Amino acid sequence: xxxxxxxxxxxxxxxxxxxxxxxxxxxxxxxxxxxxxxxxxxxxxxxxxxxxxxxxxxxxxxxxxxxxxxxxxxxxxxxxxxxxxxxxxxxxxxxxxxxxxxxxxxxxxxxxxxxxxxxxxxxxxxxxxxxxxxxxxxxxxxxxxxxxxxxxxxxxxxxxxxxxxxxxxxxxxxxxxxxxxxxxxxxxxxxxxxxxxxxxxxxxxxxxxxxxxxxxxxxxxxxxxxxxxxxxxxxxxxxxxxxxxxxxxxxxxxxxxxxxxxxxxxxxxxxxxxxxxxxxxxxxxxxxxxxxxxxxxxxxxxxxxxxxxxxxxxxxxxxxxxxxxxxxxxxxxxxxxxxxxxxxxxxxxxxxxxxxxxxxxxxxxxxxxxxxxxxxxxxxxxxxxxxxxxxxxxxxxxxxxxxxxxxxxxxxxxxxxxxxxxxxxxxxxxxxxxxxxxxxxxxxxxxxxxxxxxxxxxxxxxxxxxxxxxxxxxxxxxxxxxxxxxxxxxxxxxxxxxxxxxxxxxxxxxxxxxxxxxxxxxxxxxxx
Amino acid sequence: xxxxxxxxxxxxxxxxxxxxxxxxxxxxxxxxxxxxxxxxxxxxxxxxxxxxxxxxxxxxxxxxxxxxxxxxxxxxxxxxxxxxxxxxxxxxxxxxxxxxxxxxxxxxxxxxxxxxxxxxxxxxxxxxxxxxxxxxxxxxxxxxxxxxxxx
Numbered sequence: 115x116x117x118x119x120x121x122x123x124x125x126x127x128x129x130x131x132x133x134x135x136x137x138x139x140x141x142x143x144x145x146x147x148x149x150x151x152x153x154x155x156x157x158x159x160x161x162x163x164x165x166x167x168x169x170x171x172x173x174x175x176x177x178x179x180x181x182x183x184x185x186x187x188x189x190x191x192x193x194x195x196x197x198x199x200x201x202x203x204x205x206x207x208x209x210x211x212x213x214x215x216x217x218x219x220x221x222x223x224x225x226x227x228x229x230x231x232x233x234x235x236x237x238x239x240x241x242x243x244x245x246x247x248x249x250x251x252x253x254x255x256x257x258x259x260x261x262x263x264x265x266x267x268x269x270x271x272x273x274x275x276x277x278x279x280x281x282x283x284x285x286x287x288x289x290x291x292x293x294x295x296x297x298x299x300x301x302x303x304x305x306x307x308x309x310x311x312x313x314x315x316x317x318x319x320x321x322x323x324x325x326x327x328x329x330x331x332x333x334x335x336x337x338x339x340x341x342x343x344x345x346x347x348x349x350x351x352x353x354x355x356x357x358x359x360x361x362x363x364x365x366x367x368x369x370x371x372x373x374x375x376x377x378x379x380x381x382x383x384x385x386x387x388x389x390x391x392x393x394x395x396x397x398x399x400x401x402x403x404x405x406x407x408x409x410x411x412x413x414x415x416x417x418x419x420x421x422x423x424x425x426x427x428x429x430x431x432x433x434x435x436x437x438x439x440x441x442x443x444x445x446x447x448x449x450x451x452x453x454x455x456x457x458x459x460x461x462x463x464x465x466x467x468x469x470x471x472x473x474x475x476x477x478x479x480x481x482x483x484x485x486x487x488x489x490x491x492x493x494x495x496x497x498x499x500x501x502x503x504x505x506x507x508x509x510x511x512x513x514x515x516x517x518x519x520x521x522x523x524x525x526x527x528x529x530x531x532x533x534x535x536x537x538x539x540x541x542x543x544x545x546x547x548x549x550x551x552x553x554x555x556x557x558x559x560x561x562x563x564x565x566x567x568x569x570x571x572x573x574x575x576x577x578x579x580x581x582x583x584x585x586x587x588x589x590x591x592x593x594x595x596x597x598x599x600x601x602x603x604x605x606x607x608x609x610x611x612x613x614x615x616x617x618x619x620x621x622x623x624x625x626x627x628x629x630x631x632x633x634x635x636x637x638x639x640x641x642x
Numbered sequence: 643x644x645x646x647x648x649x650x651x652x653x654x655x656x657x658x659x660x661x662x663x664x665x666x667x668x669x670x671x672x673x674x675x676x677x678x679x680x681x682x683x684x685x686x687x688x689x690x691x692x693x694x695x696x697x698x699x700x701x702x703x704x705x706x707x708x709x710x711x712x713x714x715x716x717x718x719x720x721x722x723x724x725x726x727x728x729x730x731x732x733x734x735x736x737x738x739x740x741x742x743x744x745x746x747x748x749x750x751x752x753x754x755x756x757x758x759x760x761x762x763x764x765x766x767x768x769x770x771x772x773x774x775x776x777x778x779x780x781x782x783x784x785x786x787x788x789x790x791x792x793x
Contacts, residue, residue, distance in 0.1 A: 463754065470757035477764050488730060491737035494760065498744045501767035506670055508774035513666035516781045520665050521672040523698050 671697070677770050686759045687766070689747020 475481040475490060478497045484490050512519055671694060678691040741756060742748035745763050748756050 467754045467757065470754055470761070473761050474757055474764070477761055488733040488737060491734060491741060494764075495737060495740050495744060498741070498760065498764060498767070501764065501771055502744070504771045505673060505767065505774065506666075508771065508778055509670035509673060510662070510666040511778050512669050512774065512781065513662050515778060515785065517661075517665075519669065519781070521668045523668060523671065 673770055673774060677766050680769075681762065681766050684759065684762050684766075685751065685755070686746045686748065686763045693746060 471487065471490060474494050475484075478494050481490055481493045481497075484493055674690060675694055678687045678694060681687040738753060738756070741760060742751070745751075745756065745760050748759060751759060
């Protein structure tokens with residue numbers, strides 16, 4: 115139904131427009147006389163009500179289907195919510211991914227957009243009625259978009275919207291970090307869609323020439339909303355990087371200025387000639403398309419590897435009927451895919467899972483060559499097992515290497531947090547090792563008559579346990595890593611007396627066994 | 643895991659050095675505790691912490707998190723999108739279960755959460771392994787120096 119698709123277009127354009135619109139202000143709004151949602155995107159993030167009103171107006175005008183209207187309202191709310199979320203600046207998911215996977219997600223800003231774009235591509239006519247599965251991620255994505263100063267400018271260049279918003283949207287993905295793959299595919303898919311839905315396409319080309327920018331932006335932003343889990347992210351990571359720039363350049367060249375867009379749009383606006391518009395769109399997209407054709411081919415297998423992408427662009431386009439309205443999950447149904455809410459949700463989840471598998475793949479060395487979920491899982495499992503075995507082996511080695519190294523389990527209880535970080539990989543390791551070293555050195559110190567605080571301690575204590583003193587004092591040192599000063603020593607004795615107990619017990623038992631307790635107690639006294 | 647127990651048994655019998663095994667276990671526990679503490683915010687770290695405390699406090703054997711596998715039943719596999727055929731789905735599910743057992747606290751996680759935790763757990767394990775290796779290296783050097791000096 116054209117309404118939904120129409121709405122979807124608006125949706126996308128709206129989304130894409132959002133970030134740039136925030137910068138450009140009302141200018142873009144004026145450019146869209148049509149009652150598109152774009153109007154509402156003037157201040158998308160900030161004025162939910164505004165958006166919703168625009169949304170409803172948009173919905174009401176073109177659509178005659180109440181279901182679509184309801185969806186659009188829902189969508190509007192969601193968009194508003196997303197905007198608010200975006201404003202709140204949620205970036206935890208991206209950061210997480212970033213931390214987890216440097217290679218793939220080195221730039222959280224990049225990855226989510228890629229994901230979104232790709233997803234957009236996959237699901238051609240974004241119903242727009244799908245809530246963002248990774249809402250937070252989408253929100254996080256918005257901020258990068260909004261912050262992108264060059265966004266509007268870049269989007270403006272992608273005026274290959276002209277007649278078909280989709281086509282233009284496709285070109286929009288020329289943004290380097292965007293899913294280039296998605297761009298190419300979206301262009302093609304859009305064309306196919308347009309071809310196939312000539313009757314529906316009438317509404318689509320209503321977009322003004324300027325709209326391409328907004329559409330591109332909105333689409334871009336809209337995709338940003340889409341679940342970060344969109345599989346295309348990884349795909350785009352690999353494939354799009356290659357042809358992205360080329361595509362972008364070509365798109366820009368092809369869509370040179372809105373001048374082209376104007377005639378196109380005008381021509382497209384004429385319902386009787388959707389084909390013309392399509393052709394023009396086709397021409398527009400062609401440069402990018404040809405450029406990306408091979409990439410698309412490369413991309414396709416990759417995208418399809420993600421399970422059931424099956425994005426048969428073009429082939430099914432003509433035969434594909436307009437998709438029924440979806441629920442408000444911000445996922446676009448792919449071509450040839452079932453579009454009921456259940457399968458949509460499933461698809462979203464699957465994409466999320468695939469994305470995480472990609473993450474794992476990057477973590478686990480040697481997993482890149484393996485394809486297929488089962489094999490990859492195998493590799494991951496083997497790697498985790500090997501790591502665990504290594505830990506065990508190393509612990510065994512440590513035990514064998516240093517007979518004096520041991521831990522008092524009671525001391526490892528949570529109450530002594532600061533002390534139980536021997537194996538903290540954050541680098542505090544060396545500190546804990548020093549007690550062992552210090553013990554030996556302190557031992558030697560004790561032998562030589564020196565005016566060090568240490569010696570004074572030693573001399574003060576009983577000779578029998580004299581050997582323990584340096585050990586204990588050195589053990590006490592780990593937190594400070596310095597020789598305790600005599601002047602300050604007495605002051606700290608009381609505290610140290612208690613501290614020693616814990617220190618000594620849990621850090622290291624130098625195999626001195628029973629004497630420790632006695633030396634310990636005797637030690638604290640003379641020190642005072 | 644059986645491997646671990648066999649390893650330990652072998653070690654103790656061969657060396658006749660029970661202390662070694664015990665100590666290594668304690669060292670390992672300390673390592674795990676450090677691991678659990680250093681990644682506080684993670685589900686697996688909390689589960690690991692719980693497991694360690696349980697092991698220390700009360701010798702309640704067995705793994706801890708056999709809580710709720712409902713989340714991760716066939717639905718998880720279905721979510722994986724393995725639509726190729728039945729065999730694949732079964733395979734994948736088996737592996738997912740195996741991974742759940744490996745990652746502390748994994749039994750109660752959904753597949754996507756499981757993957758997240760696995761990634762984090764792998765990173766933490768890598769860090770721990772390198773830290774322990776560094777420690778072993780350092781101790782090795784110390785021993786060598788001591789021997790050289792003392793000897």
